[in-house]
Amino acid sequence: MRYVLGRLGSTIPTLLLIALASFVLVRVIPGDPVHVMFGDIPNPEAAQQMRERLGLDKPLIVQAQIYLRDLIKGEIGVSIRTRRPVLAEIGTVFPYTLALAVAASILSVLIAVPVGVYAALRRGRFGDMLTMALAVLGRAMPNFWLGILLLLVFSLGLGWFPAIGSGDWSDPGSVLQALVLPAIALAVAEAAFLARITRSGLLDVLPEDYILTARAKGLGRSAVLYGHALRNALIPLVTVVGLSFGRLVTGAVVVEVVFSRPGLGTLLVSAIDNRDYALIQGAILVFAVLLVVTNLLTDFAYGFIDPRIRRG
Amino acid sequence: MIRLATQDMQELDPAFMGVVGSWWVGHQIYSGLVRSDSGRSGPEDVHPDLAERWDVSDDGLTYTFYLRQGAQFHKGYGEVTANDVKFSYERIMDPEVASNYAGLFEPIDEIEVVDDYTVVFHMKRPYPAFLGSVLTYRPGYIISQKAFEEKGQEAFALDPIGSGPFVFESWTPNTEVVLSANDDYYFGPPAFSGVRMRVIQDESAVAIGIENGEIMAANLTTPEALGVLENNPDVTLHCVGSIAARYIWLNMKATPTDDVRVRRALWHATSTELLSEGVFDGWHQPLDTILPPSVWSHTDDVTKYEYDPEKARELLAEAGYADGFDISILYSQRPQDNGIAIALQDMWSEIGVNVELIGLDHPVYTEERQQNRDAYDIIMTHFGRDTDPNNFVQEVFHTSQFPPGSNASYYDELDDLIEAGASEPDLEAREAIYVELQKKIQEDVPGIPLVHTTACYAVRNEIAGFEPPVHTGFAVYPLSFKE
Numbered sequence: 001m002r003y004v005l006g007r008l009g010s011t012i013p014t015l016l017l018i019a020l021a022s023f024v025l026v027r028v029i030p031g032d033p034v035h036v037m038f039g040d041i042p043n044p045e046a047a048q049q050m051r052e053r054l055g056l057d058k059p060l061i062v063q064a065q066i067y068l069r070d071l072i073k074g075e076i077g078v079s080i081r082t083r084r085p086v087l088a089e090i091g092t093v094f095p096y097t098l099a100l101a102v103a104a105s106i107l108s109v110l111i112a113v114p115v116g117v118y119a120a121l122r123r124g125r126f127g128d129m130l131t132m133a134l135a136v137l138g139r140a141m142p143n144f145w146l147g148i149l150l151l152l153v154f155s156l157g158l159g160w161f162p163a164i165g166s167g168d169w170s171d172p173g174s175v176l177q178a179l180v181l182p183a184i185a186l187a188v189a190e191a192a193f194l195a196r197i198t199r200s201g202l203l204d205v206l207p208e209d210y211i212l213t214a215r216a217k218g219l220g221r222s223a224v225l226y227g228h229a230l231r232n233a234l235i236p237l238v239t240v241v242g243l244s245f246g247r248l249v250t251g252a253v254v255v256e257v258v259f260s261r262p263g264l265g266t267l268l269v270s271a272i273d274n275r276d277y278a279l280i281q282g283a284i285l286v287f288a289v290l291l292v293v294t295n296l297l298t299d300f301a302y303g304f305i306d307p308r309i310r311r312g
Numbered sequence: 313m314i315r316l317a318t319q320d321m322q323e324l325d326p327a328f329m330g331v332v333g334s335w336w337v338g339h340q341i342y343s344g345l346v347r348s349d350s351g352r353s354g355p356e357d358v359h360p361d362l363a364e365r366w367d368v369s370d371d372g373l374t375y376t377f378y379l380r381q382g383a384q385f386h387k388g389y390g391e392v393t394a395n396d397v398k399f400s401y402e403r404i405m406d407p408e409v410a411s412n413y414a415g416l417f418e419p420i421d422e423i424e425v426v427d428d429y430t431v432v433f434h435m436k437r438p439y440p441a442f443l444g445s446v447l448t449y450r451p452g453y454i455i456s457q458k459a460f461e462e463k464g465q466e467a468f469a470l471d472p473i474g475s476g477p478f479v480f481e482s483w484t485p486n487t488e489v490v491l492s493a494n495d496d497y498y499f500g501p502p503a504f505s506g507v508r509m510r511v512i513q514d515e516s517a518v519a520i521g522i523e524n525g526e527i528m529a530a531n532l533t534t535p536e537a538l539g540v541l542e543n544n545p546d547v548t549l550h551c552v553g554s555i556a557a558r559y560i561w562l563n564m565k566a567t568p569t570d571d572v573r574v575r576r577a578l579w580h581a582t583s584t585e586l587l588s589e590g591v592f593d594g595w596h597q598p599l600d601t602i603l604p605p606s607v608w609s610h611t612d613d614v615t616k617y618e619y620d621p622e623k624a625r626e627l628l629a630e631a632g633y634a635d636g637f638d639i640s641i642l643y644s645q646r647p648q649d650n651g652i653a654i655a656l657q658d659m660w661s662e663i664g665v666n667v668e669l670i671g672l673d674h675p676v677y678t679e680e681r682q683q684n685r686d687a688y689d690i691i692m693t694h695f696g697r698d699t700d701p702n703n704f705v706q707e708v709f710h711t712s713q714f715p716p717g718s719n720a721s722y723y724d725e726l727d728d729l730i731e732a733g734a735s736e737p738d739l740e741a742r743e744a745i746y747v748e749l750q751k752k753i754q755e756d757v758p759g760i761p762l763v764h765t766t767a768c769y770a771v772r773n774e775i776a777g778f779e780p781p782v783h784t785g786f787a788v789y790p791l792s793f794k795e
Contacts, residue, residue, distance in 0.1 A: 030675075036678070044716065049410050083469070155524060165526070269513075270320065273674075274675075
């Protein structure tokens with residue numbers, strides 16, 4: 001318990017530092033949100049009024065103080081462009097990104113474990129070499145490129161899936177349908193990586209004495225594999241899946257834009273285009289919280305599976 | 313439900329709407345005293361909307377509008393009356409409000425409400441562009457005074473109440489805008505139960521959406537997207553010369569472009585044919601006059617500068633730059649502007665002009681253009697107003713618009729003609745003024761027109777009734793599903 005609390009406590013300064021860094025970074029990018037809002041019809045008085053209303057006329061250090069003070073109170077500001085609270089803006093699109101990342105995460109494990117086991121059992125043979133070569137290819141393929149490829153074949157060519165958007169929540173079937181291609185685009189590279197981890201994890205375990213013992217007891221091949229070998233081989237996979245979930249959330253940024261899906265990614269890209277400072281900071285903070293939380297959960301899960309870590 | 317693709321909106325307060333996405337939504341939910349379906353602003357293009365008819369006094373100083381009775385605001389906000397008209401326009405004129413559009417209403421002296429259905433505008437001076445290019449334009453929308461006062465400015469901007477054919481329902485930023493049919497619309501209910509406007513940033517994605525039917529109509533500008541749909545039997549491309557074009561503006565107050573021979577030389581060294589073909593696959597047309605042909609009073613009877621590098625070299629030598637010079641171009645780092653800049657660099661290298669390319673991310677470019685204009689020799693813009701020439705020449709060539717305004721050339725010899733054209737009530741005399749003005753610009757070369765933007769709309773064949781307007785965004789109301 002003390003371990004859990006200690007880990008939780010150490011995340012707060014991390015998040016505050018990230019918040020401050022993002023505050024500085026967005027203001028270092030040249031470009032002015034007020035100019036973006038008014039387009040090519042400049043009206044100096046209107047621009048000045050807007051700047052005052054948004055508090056952008058204050059010195060940077062004062063703005064930073066206000067930002068951090070509000071943050072500690074749990075307020076992360078109001079979007080410059082939409083005038084709505086940043087949390088509400090993120091809240092409307094976050095479920096789409098979460099759904100995409102979870103789907104891609106599940107999909108990558110579902111692909112990786114059987115492929116990894118298959119390769120390990122055929123170590124050094126043609127099947128192993130072929131699957132591992134494919135894994136290298138999958139890992140090397142950029143997700144946006146794969147996304148465009150999937151769009152062209154399955155959406156435009158065969159018409160099986162929509163090319164745009166995320167379906168309609170009132171029709172859950174359409175949401176799932178719209179999730180398939182982006183989830184595959186996002187999952188392939190992770191699956192390739194996880195398959196290699198599974199393979200090497202299993203290869204490490206297979207020569208162990210307890211596997212030999214299990215065999216000697218007369219257990220069947222699949223009982224040894226699933227009951228003894230795989231259980232132990234998957235421990236490293238848990239950590240990696242946890243870390244890869246963070247990668248999937250950030251990777252969604254690009255995939256969402258390719259599939260014109262709403263989500264944190266498209267939100268962040270347009271916030272940057274519009275120099276919507278509050279929204280950029282908010283989105284970065286949410287990414288940071290997600291990464292920190294998945295890392296924490298991974299640590300806890302690891303400790304749960306392997307008690308030596310908790311004690312050590 | 314009709315499904316369209318658009319850019320994202322911002323706010324919908326007619327006093328501030330500043331981006332294409334907002335204009336497009338505004339077009340469906342608001343109505344004005346008069347309207348122009350084609351987007352043109354000539355006298356024959358202006359039709360009755362909330363005003364059934366109107367009179368203009370002979371001296372051009374008094375406009376009387378007679379409102380139709382029974383036109384209703386959305387969501388139960390009551391009938392549209394002369395008071396709403398007065399309220400909507402006085403708000404834009406109010407210096408406290410600081411509207412982007414205040415300048416367009418400056419010639420109005422007073423707005424007088426005679427009764428619920430009669431409103432009179434008293435002008436300080438004749439203002440012939442008033443009907444066509446102010447009242448049919450974005451600030452001409454009438455809002456509900458009651459709704460505005462009840463909600464306040466900020467809330468109204470995101471939950472607007474107009475009296476147009478569609479009612480604003482919801483906006484999910486970066487995702488979509490949803491409108492529903494206004495069944496009480498005074499011209500009759502629309503053919504669609506609503507409009508779903510999907511926000512899609514990439515035009516190639518829009519093209520794919522149109523191909524597989526997820527999107528039914530959209531405005532497209534990139535040759536890549538247009539090329540995808542060109543031969544699709546289910547889709548019709550409606551293309552029309554728009555009111556916008558790409559230009560470069562030359563600094564007339566700094567060397568070497570303060571010399572008219574240098575400016576003319578640069579024009580002679582520019583092949584607009586090549587820009588049209590090379591950068592736009594011929595979708596957008598070469599332009600050889602500053603005002604595009606879609607603008608009223610446009611004339612071709614002006615000095616022209618055909619592509620002739622030899623002549624350009626002679627002019628440069630005459631001006632004392634036989635060995636050329638270095639020059640910088642500021643432009644927005646968008647793919648097509650980038651292509652133009654690189655092509656110019658290549659073409660001008662032939663006459664010894666060495667171009668430094670300064671392409672910046674759009675928001676940074678805008679800021680630099682307005683705040684730091686003198687740091688660059690040449691500014692590239694994509695610019696257009698309406699088909700009445702007044703707004704264009706006022707914004708681009710009047711001395712009151714020196715940077716941070718749009719007069720990036722520091723052109724200072726046109727104020728008299730601009731002001732004369734703005735207030736000449738007689739149509740023929742007014743046309744003569746603009747012809748003279750065009751001849752003068754073409755002699756002085758404050759800038760070089762490059763490519764005339766073609767407005768293309770891809771519309772799936774199940775949609776009937778589409779007529780392409782000259783500016784971005786079309787009215788959904790005249791459309792229907794084919795039987």
